[in-house]
Amino acid sequence: MGRADERRARQRGGRRAAPRNRSSRAAAPPSRTEDVTAAEAATSAAAGGRAAARRSARKGAKGTKGEKGRIRRLFTWKKMLGTFLGLCVLVIGAFVALYITTPIPDTANADAQLQSNVYKYSDGTLVTRDGKLNRENVDLADVPEAVQHTFVAAENKTFYDDAGVDLRGTARGMLNTLMGKGAQGGSTITQQYVKNYYLTQEQTVTRKLKELVISLKLDREKSKNYILAGYINTSYYGRGAYGIQAAAQAYYRVDADKLTVEQGAYLAALLQAPSQYDWAVASENGKKLVQNRWNYVLNNMVEEKWLDKAERDAMEFPIPKEPKAAPGQEGQVGYLVDAANSELERQLVAQGVAESSKEAEAMVNAGGWNITLNIEKKKQKALERSVKEQLTSKLDKKKRSVDGDVQAGAVSVNPKTGAVVAMYGGVNYVEHYTNNATRTDYQPASTFKPVILAAAFDQGAETQDGDKITANTIYDGTSKRPVVGSDIGFAPENEDDVDYGDVTVQTAMNKSINSVFAQMGVDVGMDKVIQVAGDLGMDTEDLKAVPAQTLGTMGASPLQMAGVYATLDNHGKKVTPTLIKSAENSAHAVKPAEPIGEQVISREAADSVTSVLTGVVDDGTAQRSVRDNPLRKGQKVAGKTGTSDDNKSAWFTAYTPDLVTSVGLFGESAKPPHPQVTLTGATGLIPGKGRINGGGYPAQIWAAYTFGVSSKVTRFDLETDQGAAVQPPVTTSPSPSRSQEPSEEPSTEAPTTSAPPKTQTPSQTPTTQEPSEEPTTEEPSDEPTTGEPTTEEPENPLDPRLAQ
Template identity: 75%
Template sequence: MGRADERRARQRNGRRAAPRDRSSQAAVEEGPTVVGQGRAAARRGAKGGKGAKGAAKGAKKSFLRRMFTWKKILGTFLGLCLLGIGAFIALYMVIEIPAGNADAKLESNVYKYSDGSVMTRDGDVNREIVDLAHVPKDVQRTFVAAENKSFYKDSGVDLRGTARGVLNTLSGKGAQGGSTITQQYVKNYYLTQDQTVSRKLKELVISLKLDREKSKDYILAGYINTSYYGRNAYGIQAAAQAYYRVDADKLTVPQGAYLAALLQAPSQYDWAAATDTGKKLVQQRWNYVLDNMVEENWLNKTERDAMVFPKPMEPRPAPGLGGQKGYLVKAANAALEKQLVSQGVADNAKQAEDMVGRGGWTITLNIDRKKQAALEKSVKDQLTGKLDKKKRTVDGNVQAGAASVDPKTGAVVAMYGGVDYYKHYYNNATRTDYQPASTFKPVILAAALDQGATTQDGKPITADTIYDGTSKRPVKGSDIGFAPENEDDQNYGNITVQTAMNKSVNSAFAQLGVDVGMAKVLKVADDLGMDTKDLRAVPAQTLGTMGASPLQMAGVYATLDNHGKKVTPALVKSVEHISRKVTLPDPIGKQVISREAADTVTSVLTGVVDDGTARTSVRDNPLRDGQKVAGKTGTSDNNKSAWFTGYTPSLVTSVGLFGENAKNGSQVTLTGATGLIPGVGRINGGGYPAQIWAAYTFGVQSEVTKFDLETDQGAAVRPTSTPTPSKTVSQTPTESPTTEEPTETPTTQTPTQTPTQTPTTQTPTQTPTQTPTQTPTDDTGDPFGLNGQ
């Protein structure tokens, strides 16, 4: 038998001997022997009582050993790991990369002058997103060296740092660093700054996904464009401007290292506001960044040792929309929105406005800083500085607008929209609700010359053609009766077209317009840049009764200055956006009228300056210095507007004054403003508008220039023939001029004087015997309507 069998046999025998009846019987039978054995058992039992507690303890230890064996502990750990992995997989499957949060997408629009300097920003958040290609490679690396040296090699997360962050959050110790650039970008752009376990887990999952789906350059660009750098600067472009006054593409490595160091504590490390301790800390951080770049072989040690800490510039006030900036910004936005629709980027104007309003645009204007400042100064010195609405109610009704254009490029180099954008929202430079008045007369002449128009008796219209300048003389050849009154009902008799332009004679140009054909006149006006598509082709339009803006009139005259080749004033020079491409049209278009016609009009308009309504303010201006000038004045009905639009070979500027009721915006008279005699002191085009024009133009002209004209007509050239009369419409008065139609056949009128230099205007051979009952205006060369007072 084996040992196991023996053990089992003993166990069976022992159980059989256990019954009580048998043991009792055996005890009786055995007598004293059994009794002795019972006493021994009793003694053993007494000793066993003392070890009962130890036995219980041993049993407990045995239970713990059985419950917490190394196998069970390992199994539990592995189970928890599997559970965690399963949960993470579930999270990974469920959590998607979300759209960026709204705050992270907010950007400002940046507006720049033509030289690239920042004019202003429009938006609550000072952020301008730039493509990573616009940030020098070494500057990119300063951020990697500062925050995450393993960025180009890691999977987007720092597990130890994230675990530490979760534990600290659970234990209430607050936020801890250690996140990768990817994680920081995810927190900035996709999530919030909340310190919760769920947010940290989301950050981990999204970071892993983002690293798998996007390039490192994409992530780095997002990081440096969404981070906050202090000074209300979000993104590297805004930070570069805020601290060093340069664009991101001009940053140096030392400057980039400072901006990268700032991200750890923007307020504490801002050099302008930092304490001595803060300055020491940011310098230490700056050195840390550069040393890491050397360690990563991104920077030569010799170059690094030569680098000096680049102290940033003092902060400057955030640019706003006050003064002229608001007008420029709104006009630039309107131009961009129009182009978005035209190019098909936006379906309609509302959508285009929404696109621009979302921000992210860098809009460079053609505005020249020096010319803009000169125009603003000219308006203040010549006009607004003389207004006092406390003394004179009418002074509060005076509004000024101006636009200045380069005729060779179409660039709007300066614009004046009003006294201040916050005080007068409406842009006076682009408003089209006031009449351009006599500044429209050159358009009529341009149409006559370009279309080869003839007088009523079939003779070609030239600058020397004679017309009847009698006030209220009915026009001939029109189905609609029209007999316009000259300014102050002045009669001029027979005068040439040149003189009619110089004196701004309404009756002569009304007949000239009818001779050309008003439909043709309006067609040419539209070709030159005015909006005439909804106008009726009636003789009254010859008085400039349609609406027009200074910007439009500057474009019309710029086309004349550009020898008839269309000039569309362009306020915007270039547009940039990180996700949209906008192509701007060429401001210089096709030939819309012949060069000879355009040059002849220019030649005629030199006479307005040298011997007409603008001579006092422009011809005799001490700053002129021989500069050749062409231009035209205009004063509308009831003196509600006054204009001067003039040009040199290199600059065209239109200035308009508008009477606008300060309370309700209705059109009112300008008469009496600045203290001129109420009811008599008219504000004419040859007055303040011409003065503003002259002070500005002659102040910014760098050199004296002359017109290159291909014409043998007009005040700029010596006449080669006798002026041609028009039989049906011209007559030399034999008595005092009246408003009645002449009854005698006109005769040819020959000038009484031959010019010896630049031709002057022709004077009627008979002076009216009656003196006008009202004070002469700019038509007599009296720019303020004071007649010598």
């Protein structure tokens, strides 16, 4: 067979005939045809393998498609739609069942029927009972229609047209409750009335569903006027006032039927945050917020055509009248009750019991709380007695009008527990509503200087020359000396414009030298100073990191400053003054705030500041009132005086190892709107010269109180090798006080020819010797000195030389 025949045979699938002689075939070498056949067989085998692989892949693909198919069959759009419709039927059915089984309650809830709050001293003895209902319902017809509209414009513009509920807002509220995010508003006037009057403030989905159902029913069964009347008659407006009649009297001394639109808009705005928006106690930010809210209400009225735009444009914000205290709140009682209520409200929000400050306030004022304070009865009475004996008994506003402008506030704290053991809010709560112990609108002045020093020690700060700042570092104490290294020019004047020349940091603290601490603040970095101030407990949210802050030009309260110094006393561990020991009612037991926190500055830094501050008492601005006080008996004391610009405030904040007390005197005009005024000349001191300094009345009050309640003499446990407590201070002679005004204004730019502040350290070796407490009998000179003071009282015990 030829080659052509073989090819044809292969193409037909045929084979060549086997050779007749097998042996001869076996012996013969393979032919070329056989080679080709073998190769083709291998190719065919490979092709077969690929085909098998394709068949296997097709089977696998069919399997995957099968799985997907089963999933598709399981989750078809028909089944999903059916499931969804089924759930909807279940939800609707459950809601229908809830609607049928939830009636409108016949009576108000227990919270709406106010009970008394009981306040006790730390030993369990009674302070007072508070919470008597102050409500007088009025018919809606007795409220001017325009005033009615202010509440609708403030809370629920669609009130007259809606079905009583906001489904979207309610759904959002339930979702937030489930997720623990708190409230985000959205309730209608009807829902708010139902919650306040029929239900409770409990934050649960069940309560929200009941609120929804009852609101729907109430809207169907009662008129809008009935609901609006119930809402404005049961809402809480602050100042202990429930209902619009009580609120009209509390804020404007008129009945509800005499309210103007402007006044009604303010009362409507109050409902969002009664305490925060009360003009008498609101912060500057709070006043801005309530004015914004007031404008919002009136603008909505114009939008709804309830108020003419021209009339609205002519309206001015109606400043409320001064509040009057409720009966039984005389003396210090009202201050303690208000401060305790505020702290309890913060804790209710912090612990998730209330969704907002507004709800927390309503819960507290609903009554039924048993509140035990940290106030110790003995210390409280001693503080009140000290203020009276050392200050208020010497005030006579009939003889001197300035005496009526003097306000005192004080707070005493246990630095180991954070407990507020005594508080003085003012001469009488029924005469002066504002709590001077918690107000933050006066400058702490030089009581801020220890904060600067704490920042320097904690940060390991260096001077402009690169030397580490210590108690013995030398600075230039020249008055009006421009600070070096600041982008903002600043050249502060020392008190009485005294030039001290080269002084140590210790002496600068003792004498409260402004120029030294202004430079130190720049050396440390004002941003770091402000940060440390916040860590220690001051409110620094809105403070700018500028050199002027070194003079204590921000606002602060005695409560805040007591916390700052308590943290220093507690070796740098944060102390948050806490007034409430325990608080509970039938539904809740509220934990007090954690008073002792983390280490905010190092122990060495805190102890070093304490050591330096002992020099203020033993050789500085507080020596006459504290060091030489016969009741001291060797008690160790660290503290700082402060006197603000124009003598509008005077401070003494100081501590022993076991007790921290901050005392502040504030000049507040007795005439509305009560602007800040000078204290100079009060108690008969020479007008224009008789400045009230921190080393005067504030230090006298502090000493009489602290030494009177101290049962034993204690010493500081300090881990430091610097400061007056471990070595005698290095003193230098100051330059004479300038007798004439400078011929030109001081420069506000950093000097180009002046040398940077001197930072050399004295060569003497620090010792551990205690400073001498034996005073000399040398007559004081007319100029400030840096030597030992005399024991003789000067003719004027509040000599301006004694303090800043």
